Amino acid sequence: MKENTLVLAGGGHTHALLLKALQKHPLPCRLILLSSTRYTPYSGMLPGVIAGVYQPEEAHIDLKVLAESSGSEFIEDEITGLAADSNELTTLNGQTLKYDALSINTGSTQSRVVDGPDCISIKPVKRFLPWLSEEFQERLNQFEQQSKVFNLVIVGGGAAGVEVAMALRERFRYSTALTVHIITSNGVVPGHSPAVRQLITNELVQKGIKVHASFQVATVLDHCISSLSGQHLPYDQVILATPACPAPWPAHSGLSTDRTGFIRVNPFLQSCSHDNVFASGDIAAFTEAALAKCGVYAVRQAPVLHQNLKAWLTGQPLQPYQPQQQFLSLLSCADGRAIASRGAFRAKGGLVWLWKNWIDKRFMAQFPLPLPGSMGSSAAS
Numbered sequence: 001m002k003e004n005t006l007v008l009a010g011g012g013h014t015h016a017l018l019l020k021a022l023q024k025h026p027l028p029c030r031l032i033l034l035s036s037t038r039y040t041p042y043s044g045m046l047p048g049v050i051a052g053v054y055q056p057e058e059a060h061i062d063l064k065v066l067a068e069s070s071g072s073e074f075i076e077d078e079i080t081g082l083a084a085d086s087n088e089l090t091t092l093n094g095q096t097l098k099y100d101a102l103s104i105n106t107g108s109t110q111s112r113v114v115d116g117p118d119c120i121s122i123k124p125v126k127r128f129l130p131w132l133s134e135e136f137q138e139r140l141n142q143f144e145q146q147s148k149v150f151n152l153v154i155v156g157g158g159a160a161g162v163e164v165a166m167a168l169r170e171r172f173r174y175s176t177a178l179t180v181h182i183i184t185s186n187g188v189v190p191g192h193s194p195a196v197r198q199l200i201t202n203e204l205v206q207k208g209i210k211v212h213a214s215f216q217v218a219t220v221l222d223h224c225i226s227s228l229s230g231q232h233l234p235y236d237q238v239i240l241a242t243p244a245c246p247a248p249w250p251a252h253s254g255l256s257t258d259r260t261g262f263i264r265v266n267p268f269l270q271s272c273s274h275d276n277v278f279a280s281g282d283i284a285a286f287t288e289a290a291l292a293k294c295g296v297y298a299v300r301q302a303p304v305l306h307q308n309l310k311a312w313l314t315g316q317p318l319q320p321y322q323p324q325q326q327f328l329s330l331l332s333c334a335d336g337r338a339i340a341s342r343g344a345f346r347a348k349g350g351l352v353w354l355w356k357n358w359i360d361k362r363f364m365a366q367f368p369l370p371l372p373g374s375m376g377s378s379a380a381s
């Protein structure tokens with residue numbers, strides 16, 4: 001009998017954990033991991049890398065080593081197209097890949113509510129980190145030498161936006177040129193308790209980060225962002241930390257997607273239109289409940305995905321994924337302190353940072369990491 005080919009598209013948090021589990025419990029198929037990057041970032045430590053607390057190698061998983069130690073072939077290439085009716089993927093390097101089953105965990109990027117010159121999104125991280133340590137650093141130095149103010153505007157006041165703002169402020173703490181702004185249409189960290197929102201607002205004020213709440217972007221012209229209510233904010237650089245948005249190819253794949261283009265999945269993490277396709281993490285639109293686009297869900301989906309891929313390949317019944325109602329968020333202040341938030345619970349300080357650091361390092365200790373120096377230096381200089 002012909003062996004099934006299972007392609008794992010993207011090496012996000014779910015697939016990294018799946019590959020780890022496959023070392024002990026392999027699947028009865030030929031396995032290929034197709035990822036646009038060999039080194040995939042762990043989002044929990046990303047603000048720490050930006051701040052210069054961690055080397056990039058400490059916060060990335062070496063997918064090639066992981067895949068090969070899990071009995072999987074590794075292909076470094078970017079998916080640019082999917083024809084779900086003919087079970088075919090196409091890539092940037094012109095490859096066509098046939099599959100019997102497909103699992104998609106390609107994450108998301110930031111929606112481009114602001115577009116124009118000097119505007120970059122945090123994802124893909126493999127572009128953002130080198131840009132930060134080279135191009136951005138150089139421009140900031142020029143402003144410094146000319147004693148000019150450098151207005152850095154972060155668009156988005158969610159957890160990613162505020163963590164990145166604090167991390168950048170910390171990384172460039174000796175810069176006299178840099179002013180960091182956050183623009184947001186509904187305040188910072190919506191979805192967290194009022195007490196946590198206040199804690200974070202106070203923290204941002206103390207760090208000199210200017211928060212423009214209720215700023216709904218209307219136009220961007222000549223390095224100036226204007227709001228619907230007529231405010232104008234000149235900028236030298238914009239960083240997008242806006243809500244997650246999908247790559248364009250799933251919407252043209254024949255798979256059922258939601259209005260934004262995320263892949264609709266049933267409770268078994270299986271495509272609502274094609275039963276040999278599974279999706280997890282940010283790229284999946286879970287139809288049973290609206291889930292935030294955050295790594296916690298991607299991580300928790302891994303054991304269910306493992307079980308269901310095995311069940312699909314062997315003709316067994318699938319098991320549903322049950323998302324948790326609440327989860328703990330640990331937000332780094334980038335200065336040796338962090339803020340914990342879960343429902344009404346909150347805490348702040350050095351101990352919370354030690355707790356976060358312990359959780360993140362323990363998570364990464366499961367995986368092979370890039371060799372020191374193999375990713376270039378993105379740490380603070």
Ligand SMILES: Cc1cc2nc3c(=O)[nH]c(=O)nc-3n(C[C@H](O)[C@H](O)[C@H](O)COP(=O)(O)OP(=O)(O)OC[C@H]3O[C@@H](n4cnc5c(N)ncnc54)[C@H](O)[C@@H]3O)c2cc1C
Pocket residue numbers: 009010011012013014015034035036037039040041043044045046047077078079080105106107108122123159160161163164247280281282283293294295296297298330
């Ligand atoms: C600054 C920042 C901080 C964050 N902090 C946290 C946090 O502390 N806790 C938390 O829960 N969430 C956090 N998040 C959210 C978190 O990053 C995402 O929810 C999480 O990464 C989603 O994981 P994923 O498994 O779906 O995919 P990802 O981790 O995004 O990985 C996707 C992978 O697929 C690859 N890929 C993408 N496109 C293609 C393609 N076309 N072809 C092949 N490969 C592809 C990518 O290179 C990447 O390796 C943060 C986000 C940001 C921006």
